[in-house]
Amino acid sequence: MQHEQRHREVAVVTGGGQGIGRAIVERLLAEDRAVVVVELRDEALEWLDEAISESRAWVVVGDAGDDAVAERAVAAAESLGALTGWVNNAAVFRDAWLHEAGGTVVAEMIRRNLQPCLAGAAAAVAAFRVQGVAGSIVNISSHQAQRAVRGALPYATAKAAIEGLTRALAVDYGPWGVRVNALALGSVVTERLRALEDAGTEAYARVEAAMRELHPLGRAGEAGEVADAVAFLLSERASFISGAVLPVDGGRSGQGHDPEAAPPS
Structure with a gap:
């Protein structure tokens, strides 16, 4: 068992306790990786109990942006096996208008x-x-x-910086064999959207119609589809892919809205 554990590949997933992060963790566990989940709070993580008892997972509680927390995640990963992957999924969904909040507040939100x-x-x-x-x-x-x-200036600006960071990291650390990529997500089904669906509300009908219009594939994405893309980029199948920003958005980023757009015949 200890020999097997030493050779098991481990990934750290920040914000891995729910939503897209949870789907990523579950996908990696299914691939026989061990996973360290970094979460701000130790809540609603009972679904990890079995994997933790089998030494296939661990939870580090704290702010993913804190260097000390990241170092704790490394130590936890090395106790489970060999750290070979890291998924920066943690995000803050809070926005503001620049003219109201001011530059200092918005800069902190971006940070x-x-x-x-x-x-x-x-x-x-x-x-x-x-x-x-x-x-x-x-x-x-x-x-x-x-x-x-x-209305989402801080979030959009931060994500643009993350994509620039992805390319710079790939260039700086590629000579050491480190690959760095990003996934640019479209709308993904969340607990909030599912709650609207379960309620069968008029609000859900409006959201669903908007999702059909925004995404050429006619729907929002599923968290599992994001997890599949993450698992691919972490794997040897993506061994020559680095510095890439891969859209996982159902064609949303490629679509141009135009009043003369015609439906397919």
Whole structure:
């Protein structure tokens, strides 16, 4: 058992306790990776109990943007096996109008979304070097990095910075065999959207219609589809992919809205 554990690949997933993060963790566990979940609070994580009891998972509670928390995640990962992957998924969904909040407040909001990627990447790269492994980092971005949504300036700006960071990390650390990529997500089904669906409300009908219009594939994405893309980028199947920003958005980023747009015949 100890021999098997030493050779098991481990990934750290920030914000891995719910939603997209949970789907990523479940996908990696299904691939026989061990996973360290970094979460701000130790709540609603009972679904990890079995994996923890089998030494396939651990939880580090704290702010993913704190260097000390990231270092604790590295230590936890090394107790489970060999750290080879890091997923920067933690995000803060809070926005403001620049003219109302002011530059200082907005800069702090941008920092809170960017800092977890900086702390995570710093810890991951340092650990990869010490272990002598060619690790992989995946940053979770958004379609908003390239096509801003009105009223979401701090979030869109932070995600654009994360995509620039992804390319810079790939260039800086590629000579050490470290790969760094990002996923630019479209709208993904969340607990809030499912609650609207279960209630059968008129609000859900409006949201569903908007999702059909925004995404050429006619729907919002599923968290499991994001998890599949993450698992691919962490794997050897993506061994020559680095510095890429992969849209996982059902074609949303490629679509141009125009009053003369015609439906297919």
